[in-house]
Amino acid sequence: MNELSRLRARKVGKPSATEQQPRRTEMHVRPTAPILPASNIQGNALMVVIAIMAFLACLTLGAVSMVRATAASWQSQISREITIQIKPEEGLDMDATLQKARELALTFVGTRSGTIMDDDATARLLEPWLGTGLDLSELPVPRLVIITIDEQNPPDFAAMRDLLASEVPQAFLDDHRTWVDRLVSMAHTTVLIGIGVLVLVFTAMILTVIFATRGALSGNRHIVEVLHFVGAERSFVATEFQKHFLKISLKGSAAGSALAALLFATANLWQSRSLATPESDQATALFGTFTIGFGGYLGIFATMIVIALLTTLTARFTVMRTIDEIDFIRSDPARSEGAPPS
Amino acid sequence: MIHFENVGLRYGMGPEILRDMTFDIPKRSFQFLTGPSGAGKTTLLRLMLMSLHPTRGLIHMFGRDLSQIPRTELPMLRRRVGIVFQDFRLLDHLTTYENVALPLRVRGKDEGAYRNDVIELLKWVGLGERINVLPPVLSGGEKQRAAIARALIDRPEILLADEPTGNVDPPMARRLLNLFLELNRLGTAVVIATHDLGLMDQVNARRMILTEGRLDIYE
Ligand SMILES: Nc1ncnc2c1ncn2[C@@H]1O[C@H](COP(=O)(O)OP(=O)(O)OP(=O)(O)O)[C@@H](O)[C@H]1O
Ligand SMILES: [Mg+2]
Numbered sequence: 247m248n249e250l251s252r253l254r255a256r257k258v259g260k261p262s263a264t265e266q267q268p269r270r271t272e273m274h275v276r277p278t279a280p281i282l283p284a285s286n287i288q289g290n291a292l293m294v295v296i297a298i299m300a301f302l303a304c305l306t307l308g309a310v311s312m313v314r315a316t317a318a319s320w321q322s323q324i325s326r327e328i329t330i331q332i333k334p335e336e337g338l339d340m341d342a343t344l345q346k347a348r349e350l351a352l353t354f355v356g357t358r359s360g361t362i363m364d365d366d367a368t369a370r371l372l373e374p375w376l377g378t379g380l381d382l383s384e385l386p387v388p389r390l391v392i393i394t395i396d397e398q399n400p401p402d403f404a405a406m407r408d409l410l411a412s413e414v415p416q417a418f419l420d421d422h423r424t425w426v427d428r429l430v431s432m433a434h435t436t437v438l439i440g441i442g443v444l445v446l447v448f449t450a451m452i453l454t455v456i457f458a459t460r461g462a463l464s465g466n467r468h469i470v471e472v473l474h475f476v477g478a479e480r481s482f483v484a485t486e487f488q489k490h491f492l493k494i495s496l497k498g499s500a501a502g503s504a505l506a507a508l509l510f511a512t513a514n515l516w517q518s519r520s521l522a523t524p525e526s527d528q529a530t531a532l533f534g535t536f537t538i539g540f541g542g543y544l545g546i547f548a549t550m551i552v553i554a555l556l557t558t559l560t561a562r563f564t565v566m567r568t569i570d571e572i573d574f575i576r577s578d579p580a581r582s583e584g585a586p587p588s
Numbered sequence: 589m590i591h592f593e594n595v596g597l598r599y600g601m602g603p604e605i606l607r608d609m610t611f612d613i614p615k616r617s618f619q620f621l622t623g624p625s626g627a628g629k630t631t632l633l634r635l636m637l638m639s640l641h642p643t644r645g646l647i648h649m650f651g652r653d654l655s656q657i658p659r660t661e662l663p664m665l666r667r668r669v670g671i672v673f674q675d676f677r678l679l680d681h682l683t684t685y686e687n688v689a690l691p692l693r694v695r696g697k698d699e700g701a702y703r704n705d706v707i708e709l710l711k712w713v714g715l716g717e718r719i720n721v722l723p724p725v726l727s728g729g730e731k732q733r734a735a736i737a738r739a740l741i742d743r744p745e746i747l748l749a750d751e752p753t754g755n756v757d758p759p760m761a762r763r764l765l766n767l768f769l770e771l772n773r774l775g776t777a778v779v780i781a782t783h784d785l786g787l788m789d790q791v792n793a794r795r796m797i798l799t800e801g802r803l804d805i806y807e
């Protein structure tokens with residue numbers, strides 16, 4: 247009955263050192279394994295999916311921020327010059343009107359100087375279309391006043407336009423904004439589309455994780471059952487699954503975002519290496535520079551973290567709900583017909 | 589400690605497997621639950637584990653009416669019950685040691701605090717050499733003892749054992765029975781579901797006999 251007395255000693259919590267001494271050899275146990283088996287094919291597939299999603303999310307994010315930066319730089323660029331165009335009209339004293347428009351424009355703060363394009367200059371401008379040796383006074387050609395402006399402190403274009411309209415009805419003020427505005431609004435649309443893509447990517451990811459979690463739950467149903475029988479609370483089971491998915495999603499999203507970061511870095515490198523070659527200039531004109539900068543890499547890192555968190559939270563939430571369902575079905579004899587008798 | 593009153597249970601639309609169960613499992617009591625295969629022994633144990641709701645009737649566990657207890661509180665009550673399954677239900681990817689330690693892990697205990705207890709208990713059930721082995725390589729009897737150790741590790745107030753001697757030879761069966769008796773002497777109520785008459789004859793204990801959905805109790 248030696249064993250039983252030892253058990254009794256254990257039961258009452260008395261240190262059983264005297265009986266134990268000869269047996270005190272330390273047993274080696276491996277570091278405690280996670281309750282959910284670490285890897286299986288399903289987990290690997292999920293990891294790849296998360297990596298792809300993270301990659302796409304980072305690419306979209308990078309593209310969006312590049313377009314935004316380009317648009318912002320366009321938007322802030324004020325042309326250094328504006329032009330006032332005077333349309334010829336019957337009985338109009340062109341030279342006087344040009345002079346007047348110039349003076350009116352120069353009354354505004356922020357304008358620097360005004361040049362009236364003289365006949366020669368205008369003729370040169372028109373040469374490609376009309377040929378040489380033409381007499382401008384015979385043609386109804388509009389004339390231009392070029393106003394240089396202070397970029398740091400631009401004049402109020404709207405007020406200038408209003409004043410010109412009332413004083414010199416033949417004048418037309420062109421601040422070259424129209425095409426820039428159009429480009430900028432196009433860029434904004436692109437940004438919106440990018441955000442839409444981002445939302446889609448995230449939604450798809452959440453759905454994938456929900457399916458994966460449910461799959462993992464039914465694949466590990468026997469574990470859930472045993473945990474239930476030994477008195478595990480719902481939150482304990484959820485935490486176990488959450489750990490499992492945190493590992494998978496951290497690995498996946500780290501791989502995906504690292505790939506994206508690498509891509510941006512390579513593009514950047516290529517661009518700076520081939521600076522001033524026609525290909526690179528074209529690319530720059532199209533996409534802006536590929537630099538996403540420190541902030542961009544920080545954004546990629548943030549995306550990775552967000553994805554990992556999102557995955558983990560989704561897993562937890564799904565497990566909580568599914569465990570409730572399982573619990574409910576298990577405890578209800580009317581619904582447990584299909585379940586294995588236990 | 590456990591009180592059943594007019595409890596009935598049917599699976600799905602099937603016949604009533606348990607009918608009008610009215611009985612008590614007193615504190616520190618020792619009883620066998622027996623009956624032919626398919627009589628509903630396992631089902632009755634699951635009712636006592638609070639993992640199955642009765643179709644009708646009242647169950648009191650530890651003095652509380654189960655129908656009044658929110659589901660989130662059941663795990664706490666379940667922790668006071670130890671169960672050994674007919675099919676062991678060991679997790680194949682965990683070692684014997686980790687399987688036995690599982691209930692403590694679930695309770696949020698620290699590994700350092702229980703390691704020696706677990707190893708000691710494993711030695712005691714004769715698995716001292718099998719601590720780091722995965723269940724698939726254990727023999728039936730070894731699995732059985734691992735399952736028993738898992739049920740005992742947190743010193744439950746009541747032990748429910750479903751065919752705990754089904755896979756061991758008579759000497760080992762007697763040894764396990766002695767273990768259960770000793771546990772009982774230390775204050776744990778024990779319910780052993782079995783159809784091993786030889787085992788029951790070794791002890792003069794209360795017998796609960798299930799036949800055709802009814803329960804007869806022989807003190
Ligand atoms: N989940 C379930 N769904 C439907 N029927 C079930 C379920 N579990 C058990 N049964 C049925 O209930 C009856 C009693 O089963 P139970 O497992 O409780 O018997 P038992 O007395 O433990 O038998 P054994 O001695 O063979 O282990 C059987 O007819 C079985 O088919
Ligand atoms: Mg059974």
